[in-house]
Amino acid sequence: MSEDHSFLDVRDLRIHFRTDDGLVRSVDGLSFRLERGRTLGIVGESGSGKSVTSLGILGLHNKRNAQVSGEIWLEGAELVNSPPEAVRKLRGRKMAMIFQDPLSAMHPYYTVGKQIIEAYRVHNNVSKAVARKHAIDMLGRVGIPQPARRVDDYPHQFSGGMRQRAMIAMALSCDPELLIADEPTTALDVTVQAQILDLMRTLQHEFNSALIIITHDLGVVAELSDEVLVMYGGRCVEFGPATTVFDRPEHPYTWGLLGSMPRLDRGVTDRLLPIAGTPPSMINLPSGCHFHPRCAYEPRTGGLGRTVPPELNRAGGGSHLVRCHLPSDERQRIWSQEVKPKLEAQ
């Protein structure tokens, strides 16, 4: 380890796809760091590049149509330019992933136990019996009742919540240091969502792993994350400690996300405040600031928003970063005087 790297250090990650219609810049210059025991929440609309990023970290993109550049350092080892075989050996062992829909993400023809055993035995030279014991143990740890019996059930015999628990057990079977959860609760009932989030928090402490939660649900991020990264059009538009991003957000897009989040403490007659316009086409991204066609404050940039791409600059304080042309004090003023009162008045 010659350089000073965080446990996970993503630098200027770019993931582009060649399509018949043109080059899709799904992720375009993304950088972030993450330490063990910490949780990063990545939020954004569909198509903002969240899932592409997570698959990119695991090296799961098909080299034939995806161009991946930049650097991903995991415990001092660079992954983007490593041979695929080296990255494969890290997958599942050092870094694991929990997928959105556990029903389609688990193989329908194999028992849950077999799938966990398989995940464990790729990286651990143990007998099937030992691996089976481990699988039962893992199922018990994620809170599945009667794990010794359930281990021989097929995914379709599990309820949605239990299935996601089994998926988590599979991801954690090799004790990975980095865990990426891609919309882990989206496919679940609301009542089950809270249990799963709880479980993930407990297990993260237990395993002391670094956790990346990818979601469009700000509630989930608020629940779990230490830091939040807001993505728009393949780029980070706002980054900072969760409390800062939720209490003093400075990017107009983040304001929009907060305004469109349903809250139980609001009356049923109240309307959400949706973000105007539609998510951008990833092939023909808007010039200048990618968000400018949907931004109500764009006129105040004096035409900059339309022509010049903004940089990711230090904002309010600490590690807070925002990609916006408006001056930081102006943004803070807009938030506290114009946006926040509107959200609270709802």
Place this chain on the structure above:
Amino acid sequence: MLTFIIRRLIGAVLTLLVVSMITFGIFYLIPRWAGGSAESLATRYVGRTANPEQVQAAVKALGLDQPIYLQYWNWVKSIFAGADFNTGTSIEHCPAPCLGYSFIGRNPVWPDLLDRLPVTTSLAFGAAIIWLISGVAIGVLSALRRGSFFDRAAMGVALGGVSLPIFWTGIICLVIFSYGLGWTAPGGAYTPIEQNPGLWAYDLILPWITLALLFSAAYARLTRAGMLETMGEDFIRTARAKGLEEHTVVTRHGLRAALTPIVTIFGLDVGLLLGGAILTESTFSLPGLGKYAIDGIVANDMPKVMGVTLLAAFFVVIANLIVDLLYAVIDPRVRLG
């Protein structure tokens, strides 16, 4: 599971009953409707030079003077209980299962069928193994290298293979390898496996390849389509995320899921072929069930044709049952009941 099998077996018996009625109807009823009398039917089997007494004797012997339902009943009864046949000079007993007595050869059909069954089974199973392995392998490789030169070439050949009829590829094979190069017996031959396994395989290699070419082409396309679909599934991504090696991902996860429709078609194809590969057997002069049926048709020897038809129907029904049972083995989500 057991109730499922019993129910399906009852269904199979009913299916066979219907098939037997239809075949019986086709061979015995339609000539009557077309205006043929019992005598004119009987004439075909005693020859035009026979005198009226001989014709009458034939009518009696074949039971053509009885009402049609009685004829059918006697035919079905003989399958289970056997029957006695008046050959004119003596009365011969045809033990169960008696599928009738050849009009021409004046011998029971069932032993003939048993004689010819090994030929057809050898042909069908040998070809099936070749086409299953080659078809699935080509299909998987094509799917993994979608759009590559290999994929395009393989699918082009497959299209050709599906389109070319057996009698054409068979004859081309014979012209080149048998008559031209002299590698195999001219015009095709058959040696029983118990006599000489080497010669058995040697004689069958051309028919196998001819038959397999047709089927492996279809299987390659089927496998390719199935693999393209399953390799895009979420569980494949999960398998890769677990760090499995790519060949494990492809075979244990991808192919395993793509196999279901292939097994279905495979069972039905083999079942169908066991009833006689008429074109292949005719082209390569193999004395199998298909050839037997063709001989029966040409000679207007109804019991032969009906025997083969019923046996073929039996194989298809059994193959169907096996496929249904395999379904539950392959896909645990399928519950039999």
